[in-house]
Every structure is written in C-alpha cells, then in structure tokens.
Amino acid sequence: MSDLRCPRCHYDLAWVPGQWTSSCPLRGTCTECGLEFEWALLHSPALAAPEWFVEHPVRQPRFGFVRTLARLVLPWRFWRQVPMDVPLDVKRLFTFVVMILVTMHALKVAERVITHVVWDTFFNSGVPNSWTSVPWWMEREIVLRYAFYPYDVFMYVDPDERSVGAIVDVFVRLGFLVIGGMLVVTPMSFLLLSTSLRRAKVHARHLWRAAAYAVTWVALWGMIGLGVTLVALVNLRMSYWITDAFYRSISVIMVSAAAIWFLFFWAGACRSFDIDHPKSVAFGMLAIGGLTGLVASVAYAGLLNGLFFM
C-alpha cells in the first residue's frame, strides 16, 4: 500500500480512513489545501498513470522515453493525461532529462555533419585549400568540434549594417535569450513568486516534474533543425538553402514555436495543479523568465562590448 498523502500539497492523510465509521467515501477533501481527490487513486496511483508514461508507478513501459517524448509535442494534452495523482519518480525523471539532452546533442551533431558534407561536396569540390584536400572526417579538429560542440546557432551580426535582415538577426538572437530565460528562470519564478501556487499549497515536487519535462523543448529544437536540413537536402534547392534569408526565416519560426510551446506547456501544468487562473499564472511566470533572460544577456553582452563605458 502506498502512503496516503494529498496529491497536491503532500500532506499526510493516513489518519483519515481511521475516522471512517459507517461507510468508506469514494472522494475526499484534503484538510490542508482543500483539494478534492479520489481515495482509490491515493491507494493505487497506478490507476491514474497512462500506460506510456516514463514515471509509471508499477510498470516499466516499453519505449517509455520515446512515447512520453511524443506526447510532449502537444504539452496541453500531455498535462491532461498526467495528473498530480501520479507520484514523482525522481530517478526516472532524472534519466528522462539526461536522455533528452543526449538526444538533442546527437541530433545537432547529425545536422552539422550533414550540412558540412553537403557543403563540402557541392561547393568546395576541387578547391585546393587545406580543409578540402583531405576528407573532413580525416581532420581531427573538425570532427572533434562537431562531436563536442555543434551549436553554432547564432549568425554573425555586423553592428554597422542597417538592413532589415540585420535587424531580424538581432531580434532572433534576443529571441533565443528569451527562450533560454523561459527554460531556466521560469521554474524558479514559479517557486519563489507565484502566490497562486502558494495559496493552493502546491508541493514543490510538482514544479520539479514540470521543470524537468520543460527541458523536452531542446530535443524538439534539435528535431526541427535536423528536419529542416533534411528537407533542404532532399529538395536540393541549394541556392535558397544557403541564403541568410532561409536561416533567418527558420530561426524566427523556431523562436516563435518555442514561445508558443512553453505557453501551452506551463498553462497545461498549472491547470493540472488545479489552481486559480492557470493561464494567467503561466503567462506571468513565462514573462518573468523571458525578461530575466533578456535583461541578463543584454547586460552581459553590453559589458563584453564595453557599451556601458562609452
């Protein structure tokens, strides 16, 4: 038998069944936070967990990682299927996050290698310079760089250029910083700043879970990047593929898609916490995370470039 705790605030409710005299109620109300719950799910939380879920309390689902990742593409639906009644499994949650990071890295390496091979084949064949005279995979430096650090996501921005493209580049950079803030700072702002969460006495374990599944976005980011590369390769519209305009439009789409994904993710999570105004709370906390990321990075960049000393 699992220990009987409130699904939301984790308050110990094991004493309650001892008070039952004439009947066993199906539903109960937490005396601490006021959450209504089903006693059956408290006794056997496996009943509340979907069979594909990596944190399933009793079984180890087949391809649980892939199936959970697939559900997270639509985060609003994911949170509908993963209620608070499913207990947190720290070990499996941690494994999930590590696997997400490994997946993202592998996807990025693949993207860079494919891009490099295509570039090498179509544009530098026959050019007698040092890095085309030997195949790229023979050059240790390039291989090491791609294997360990394939993340050249930012384009060079020329500070003297005043074209529309240059302005878009700046906004894309800032957009990525906003997304970074949403990823890192938003879970903390929920913990420290959300009065709705505190009023509802939502236990921190639910935030840990949400913060962990929010990392999924980086794997989706890697998939979109590789997908775009493959599509460009199949179409072989090389003249378009290599233009800055193409990279700019992809970057704008990636940043916007990430912001929308985070909004649905946290709104779904807040709804599953059963708190008041879940959508507004999610929006507010994402705004705090995004702005913090932006301000911190702009300040850092300003310090680096000596902007503040001019």
Ligand SMILES: [Zn+2]
């Ligand atoms: Zn409670």
